[in-house]
Amino acid sequence: MRTVDQHLAEILGAVPLLPPLELKLLEAEGGVLAEPVAAPVPLPPFDNSAMDGYAVVASDVAGATEADPVALPVIGDIAAGDSGVTAIRPGLTARIMTGAPLPGGADAVIPVEWTDGGTANVLITRPAPSGHYIRRAGEDVVAGQVVAAEGTRLGAAQLGMLASCGRSRVHVRPKPRVVVLSTGNELREPGSELSPGQIWDSNSFMLTAAVAEAGGVGYRQATVGDEPDRVMETLEDQLMRADALITSGGVSMGARDVVKEVLTGAGTVKFHKVAMRPGKPQGFGLLEGTPIFTLPGNPVSAYVSFQVFVRPALRAMQGLPPDPLPTVTAVLGADLASPAGLRQYVRGRLSFGGGAYSVVPAEGQGSHQLGSLSSANALVVLPEDAEKVPAGSRVEVWRLPS
Ligand code: AMP
Ligand code: MG
Helix, strand or coil: CECHHHHHHHHHHHCCCCCCEEEECHHHCCCEECCCEECCCCECCCCEECCCEEEECHHHHCCCCCCCCEEEEEEEEECCCCCCCCECCCCCEEEECCCCECCECCCEEEEHHHECCCCCEEEECCCCCCCCCEECCCCCECCCCEEECCCCECCHHHHHHHHHCCCCEEEEECCCEEEEEEECCCEECCCCCCCCCCEECCHHHHHHHHHHHCCCEEEECCCECCCHHHHHHHHHHHHCCCCEEEEECCCCCCCCCHHHHHHCCCCCCEEEEECEECCCEEEEEEECCEEEEEECCCHHHHHHHHHHHHHHHHHHHCCCCCCCCCEEEEEECCCEECCCCCEEEEEEEEEEECCEEEEEECCCCCCCCHHHHHCCCEEEEECCCCCEECCCCEEEEEECCC
16 A cells, blocks of 8 residues: 555656647647747837826926816827827827827826816816826836746736737647546446446546646547457557546456556556545556556546546646645534545535635545535545544645636
């Protein structure tokens, strides 16, 4: 029996780093930058108006009040996208829109709300200091500044930043493509009729979605039975398109443990008992250089194993730190018992109130009880040395993706 930490360390030491690709910006979503990106120009690139209003010489309107407004002739309109050739001189103003280039000679913008909105002549009722409502060139980012470091995962804000720097393509370590395969003669496709002894395959759907939640791209394979040749053929076919493979089922101590049977001795794959509950039977290794995670078939075991081992490994393959799920400390709402020597992952409901998190264990903790997992939002992580954990204890809790 090995510990969770030992098994995870072996996995993290073995998974390859995905090679960088040059991708179009939107295809790079969820990828991890393999180059630093610097701004080629200052941002904003030119001084522009922060408001819809009037570009003025600030000293012209220094004395403006409601009772005694300053009247200025309006020489024209400057819209966002105009070339920036318009200029004013003291005693004149130009109507200006948000994002439009500031005309030469102006040093403040008076918002339209402080005026009568005039188009030929405008009455201005409040003064503004020099620089007012002007967005200066380079005040967001200076030219040459690194706006996204190597190793940054590209989410919405980061992609927006790269686009605003004019980038159409970037070098990223892409999202890992992960093929998911359920094994088991008892499994049928959801939507089909069940005969006695059969169940609908849930794991391949759950794990394919879990891959996406973890930042990968999941590909669900149609379920295969417990027939060794079929399982091996399917895995070999999938090696071509996969950065990693996940199987469920067929790795415990039964008479028909097909995954164990066909993968023992294949590549570097090894099977272990890991000191955890749920999820004791685990297998991992490289098959022609591609990581394969053979997870147990019980749905809760498969799910927990994914979060404990596969999620950090997929992150590591993109060059990200192999962090666990977001973790909080919470006050336990009921007594728990934990088997000595095993790390236990208890399904629960986490809530926040009165300035603290609290967590209530779910009713069904059996590794087949997907019902209690699907209504849980957290896993309480009880360390190997915990045996009796009374209500009121402070415990480590992983928030599940929702
Ligand atoms: P195994 O690990 O193959 O011995 O399966 C352990 C338990 O999990 C058995 O009760 C299986 O029927 C169940 N199981 C295995 N694979 C799946 C699956 N893909 N969907 C739902 N249950 C499964
Ligand atoms: Mg099975």
